[in-house]
Amino acid sequence: MIDRLKDNMSRYSFLIPSLVALGLVAVFPVIYAVRSSFYSWNLHRPAAREFVGFNNFVKLVTDYTYVNSVSITLLYTAITVGSTMILGFLLALLLKKPFKGRNVVRALLTVPMIMTQVVIGLNWRVFMWEPDYGLINWLLRLVGIRGPAWVSSVPFAFIAAAITNIWFMTPLVMIIMDASLASFPQSLEDAAKIDGASYWQRIIYVIIPILKRTFAFTLLLRITIDFRMFDIVHVLTGGGPARTTQLLSIWVYNQALRVSDMGYSNAGAILMMVIISIICSIIAYFGLIRGGEQA
Amino acid sequence: MSKVSRKNTNTPRYSKLKPQLLKYLKFIAIGIAVLIAFFPFLWLLMTAFKSMGDIQSLPPKIIFSPTLDNFRAIMDANFFKYLQNSLILTFSGVSLSMILGVPAAFAISRLKIPFKDGILFFILALRFVPYIVFALPLFLLFVERGWVGTRYGVVMAYILINLPLIVWLMKGFFDEIPKVIDEAAEVDGASRFQIFTRIILPCAKPGIACVLILAFIFTWNEYLFALILAGRHAQPLTVGLTQFLGGIEYGVRWGALSAWSFTLVFPVVTISLFVNKYLRKGFTGGGYNK
Numbered sequence: 001m002i003d004r005l006k007d008n009m010s011r012y013s014f015l016i017p018s019l020v021a022l023g024l025v026a027v028f029p030v031i032y033a034v035r036s037s038f039y040s041w042n043l044h045r046p047a048a049r050e051f052v053g054f055n056n057f058v059k060l061v062t063d064y065t066y067v068n069s070v071s072i073t074l075l076y077t078a079i080t081v082g083s084t085m086i087l088g089f090l091l092a093l094l095l096k097k098p099f100k101g102r103n104v105v106r107a108l109l110t111v112p113m114i115m116t117q118v119v120i121g122l123n124w125r126v127f128m129w130e131p132d133y134g135l136i137n138w139l140l141r142l143v144g145i146r147g148p149a150w151v152s153s154v155p156f157a158f159i160a161a162a163i164t165n166i167w168f169m170t171p172l173v174m175i176i177m178d179a180s181l182a183s184f185p186q187s188l189e190d191a192a193k194i195d196g197a198s199y200w201q202r203i204i205y206v207i208i209p210i211l212k213r214t215f216a217f218t219l220l221l222r223i224t225i226d227f228r229m230f231d232i233v234h235v236l237t238g239g240g241p242a243r244t245t246q247l248l249s250i251w252v253y254n255q256a257l258r259v260s261d262m263g264y265s266n267a268g269a270i271l272m273m274v275i276i277s278i279i280c281s282i283i284a285y286f287g288l289i290r291g292g293e294q295a
Numbered sequence: 296m297s298k299v300s301r302k303n304t305n306t307p308r309y310s311k312l313k314p315q316l317l318k319y320l321k322f323i324a325i326g327i328a329v330l331i332a333f334f335p336f337l338w339l340l341m342t343a344f345k346s347m348g349d350i351q352s353l354p355p356k357i358i359f360s361p362t363l364d365n366f367r368a369i370m371d372a373n374f375f376k377y378l379q380n381s382l383i384l385t386f387s388g389v390s391l392s393m394i395l396g397v398p399a400a401f402a403i404s405r406l407k408i409p410f411k412d413g414i415l416f417f418i419l420a421l422r423f424v425p426y427i428v429f430a431l432p433l434f435l436l437f438v439e440r441g442w443v444g445t446r447y448g449v450v451m452a453y454i455l456i457n458l459p460l461i462v463w464l465m466k467g468f469f470d471e472i473p474k475v476i477d478e479a480a481e482v483d484g485a486s487r488f489q490i491f492t493r494i495i496l497p498c499a500k501p502g503i504a505c506v507l508i509l510a511f512i513f514t515w516n517e518y519l520f521a522l523i524l525a526g527r528h529a530q531p532l533t534v535g536l537t538q539f540l541g542g543i544e545y546g547v548r549w550g551a552l553s554a555w556s557f558t559l560v561f562p563v564v565t566i567s568l569f570v571n572k573y574l575r576k577g578f579t580g581g582g583y584n585k
Contacts, residue, residue, distance in 0.1 A: 010487050011406050018399035018458060019414070025455040026421055029432035036435070094325055105325060107571035108333045114567040114574075115336065116516040118533045119556040122540065126547055127338060135338075138353050171332065172578065179579035220423075228425035231518045235537060249427045249519075256431050257523065269428045280423055 037267035043260035056267035066268060068243055069251040070275065076158070076247060077226040080165045084222060085215075087166065088173025093203065095174075096181050106178065113171040117231035124164045125151055125236050154244050157237045161245045164232055169225065173218055180214040181207070216287025220280055227276050248272045336564055342549070343557035350549050365554035372551060374558075377535035384446055384521070384531050385514045388453025392510060395454070396461030397503070401491050403462065404469035405477065415466070421459040429455060430523045437524060444526020452520035457510045464509070464577060468502025469495060505573040512563050512574075532559045 037056055041049040060066045091109065095102060112120075128136050129150035137147030150160040184207065192206045208215070230249035233239070239246035239254065246254070252272065256265035342350055344361035402408060403415060433452055434443065442448040476498065477490045485493070496503070518533040525534060536559065539552035567574050 011402070011408070014398040014402035014406065014487075014491070015408060015414075018395045018462060021395050021454055022418070022421065022458060025433070025451050026424075026429065029429050029436065030424070032436060033428060033432040036432070091328055094321055094328075099322075103571070105329055106575065107568050108329045110332075110567060110571060110574065111336055111564055112332050114512060114563050115560050116518075116533055116556075116563065118516075118518045118536050119339075119560050120335070122536060122552060123335065123339065123556055126540075126549060126552060127342065128335075133351050133353065135355070138355075167331070167335075175575050175578045179575065224423045224425075228427065230427065234518075235540075249425060252427045252431065253519075253523075256434070262431070262435060266431055269425070269431055272425055273428045276423065276425060 033266045034270055036263055037270050039263040041261075041263040043262055049263075052263070056264050057271065059264065060267055060271055065243060065246070066251060069246050069248045072158075072244065072246060073227060073248045076162060076165075076229070076245075077223055079162050080169065080226050081219065081222045083162075083166045084170045084173050085219065087170045088218075089177050091170065091174040092177035092181055095178055106175075109174060110171045112168050115168075117168070118235050120164065120168055121232040121235035124160075128164075129160045129236075151237050152241055154241055157241055157245050161233045161236055164236060165226065165229065168232065169222065172225075173222065176214065176218050176221075177211075180211055184210070213288060216283060219287065220283050223279060223283070224276060227272075227279075336560065339553055339557045339560065342553035345550070345553075347550055350553070365550035368548070368551040369555045369558070372538065372555075373535070374555065377530060377532045378558075380446065380525070380529055381515065381531035381533075384449050384453065384529070385511060387446070387450045388457060388514045389507065389510045391450065392454050392457035392461055393503075393507065396458050397465050397496075398491065400462045400465030400469055401495055404466045405474075405490075405495070406487070415463075418459045418462050421455075422463065426456070426519050430520055433520075434523050443524055444528055446525075446529045448524045449521055449529055449531075452524055453514050453517065456517065456520070457514060460513070461506050461510060464506045465499070465502060468499050468506075471502075472498045501573065501576075504570070505577040508566060508570060508573055509577040512567070515563055 038051060038053060039049055040052045040055070095106065126134075128134055131137055131147065131149040134147075134150070136150070140147040148156045150156045188206055188210065189202055192202045197205065228249055229247055230253065233245055233247055234250055234253070237245040239250040248268070249272075252265050252269045255261055255268060259265070338355075341355075341357075341359075343365055344363070345356070345359055346362050346364060349356050349359045403411060408414070429452070433448070433455075437443045437448045472495060477494055480490050480494050516533065517531075521529075521531050521534050525531065532555070536552070536555050539548045539555060
């Protein structure tokens with residue numbers, strides 16, 4: 001009896017500290033956030049805190065700024081995820097055959113995603129997108145185009161935010177695709193080659209179907225990263241101009257720390273979590289669970 | 296022999312020039328990609344050592360007389376206080392998460408635990424929750440306890456972002472170690488703790504290194520939690536950087552901005568270049584994409 005107790009103690013002593021820590025710093029805050037999303041609660045008037053039921057959520061779906069942030073976040077995520085998936089996969093294809101210095105190229109190509117996001121956002125804002133002294137407009141002037149005031153005009157701020165993100169996140173897709181191409185069964189490709197399939201036919205009909213799970217997983221990872229994007233865009237445009245780059249994370253941040261409306265901003269965050277959960281579940285279901293059965 | 300025969304069957308004679316041309320195109324494409332990817336870091340490296348006049352000159356000066364003015368400027372902006380915060384926050388956040396996470400990964404990989412799949416799913420799900428969902432309630436809870444503006448609060452947030460990553464990746468690395476090894480040790484009478492410290496941990500050294508590097512990079516680069524929780528006195532370098540954007544009255548301090556940025560990204564970029572293989576394994580291996 002005591003032996004079994006001791007055995008269980010040692011078994012759980014490995015795991016329990018972690019779970020307790022996650023309970024304290026992750027689960028408890030989320031429960032707290034859900035609870036406060038049912039309250040009207042402004043930090044400037046903490047005494048006036050009162051239970052309002054689903055009022056905050058009703059207010060959210062009729063709030064122009066929130067709906068705007070949802071659609072902007074979805075559009076932003078679709079564009080950046082789509083572009084990085086394509087570019088990253090193409091880069092991985094370029095690196096598929098061994099050549100001299102391939103590992104150096106791989107290392108140099110991973111630099112963007114390692115760089116601090118705030119550094120990326122601020123430096124792209126100041127050195128790349130700056131209208132007069134910025135590098136991008138200088139390059140445009142060289143070919144005779146007068147570049148816009150990127151970060152402060154519609155719709156160029158959105159485009160600048162998207163391009164900066166594509167630069168930042170393409171390496172992640174490249175790394176994952178590169179690794180899965182390296183472990184791709186060469187015999188399958190050779191078989192298709194002997195059957196007379198061209199290079200692009202082999203990619204579309206042989207490689208992509210077999211890597212379906214990798215694609216689904218990468219898609220999932222990329223969508224969650226961009227959906228919660230804060231750092232780069234916060235310092236690049238601050239959500240402006242005219243809220244055209246106010247992603248959901250930035251909306252919640254502004255609502256909480258500028259307006260100090262805690263119940264409402266927590267409701268916005270919870271609804272944001274619900275939206276991304278639904279998107280992820282759909283992708284996981286079709287790409288991983290059902291796709292898994294086929295493979 | 297096989298090489299010769301493949302050449303004959305696969306390369307139609309009429310297009311001998313095409314593969315050669317495609318090869319050149321391929322290397323040009325790779326070259327452009329490398330240039331675009333690595334250029335901003337090079338740019339920072341140069342700008343950090345440029346004088347104000349050189350920074351704003353167009354076309355950009357490749358050759359210039361380097362100056363340390365920008366680094367003197369960031370010293371005046373309390374650089375070392377921020378650096379100290381960054382180092383303490385990163386060190387505590389990463390080491391505490393490792394101490395908690397590695398044994399947990401061992402338990403999930405090796406021991407009989409009820410609801411194991413549920414626990415794994417829970418940990419994975421945490422990685423997909425938007426950070427702002429955690430950041431707000433943590434801020435409110437810390438306000439009540441007076442922890443906003445202390446390092447403790449930020450370190451707790453860093454445990455939150457690192458622990459799921461560490462458990463998930465380390466579980467993958469532990470799974471790769473053949474079970475026969477620890478079963479043999481068990482037969483020899485080793486305790487669970489001994490199996491963990493003497494056998495599993497040494498076998499998983501590359502995995503640990505890889506997870507450590509990733510956790511370091513993510514923590515060093517973290518901005519959102521620090522922005523919300525660090526108050527005035529516990530701010531790391533990432534939050535301190537925004538001061539150079541200035542207001543309308545000062546304008547952007549370009550030189551100081553780039554010097555600060557350079558010192559901020561230099562450690563992570565150097566590490567990533569030197570141990571790139573481990574780094575890539577962290578993003579792809581260890582069951583991460585299974």
